[in-house]
Amino acid sequence: VKIKVTDQKGGVHEIEGTLGWSLMEAVRQANLPMNAECGGCLACATCHVYVDEAFRGAIPEASELEIAMLDMAFDIQDNSRLSCQITLKPELEGLAVTLAPGTD
Numbered sequence: 001v002k003i004k005v006t007d008q009k010g011g012v013h014e015i016e017g018t019l020g021w022s023l024m025e026a027v028r029q030a031n032l033p034m035n036a037e038c039g040g041c042l043a044c045a046t047c048h049v050y051v052d053e054a055f056r057g058a059i060p061e062a063s064e065l066e067i068a069m070l071d072m073a074f075d076i077q078d079n080s081r082l083s084c085q086i087t088l089k090p091e092l093e094g095l096a097v098t099l100a101p102g103t104d
């Protein structure tokens with residue numbers, strides 16, 4: 001799926017993500033600046049992204065653990081999510097996200 005990623009400095013990147021992979025893996029694969037320190041174990045919150053409003057409904061609700069981890073991230077907003085918890089699926093074609101501050 002195609003994903004539009006805005007980085008922490010405002011640069012816009014069109015990347016390609018593999019179905020079944022996580023959004024975090026797609027961002028890292030594209031060499032965009034994201035720490036994702038724990039490698040997707042839901043233990044770091046350095047994969048924090050803001051999800052474009054249009055796609056919020058297409059992504060399952062955050063688990064309690066994800067919400068707890070997000071509490072430790074900086075600059076949380078209503079559309080904050082941890083990208084390692086977002087699995088790429090066909091409905092997310094054209095997904096747009098912004099990398100949150102402090103994740104690079």
Ligand code: FES
Pocket residue numbers: 024036037038039040041042043044045046047069082083084085
């Ligand atoms: S990569 Fe650590 S919480 Fe997502």
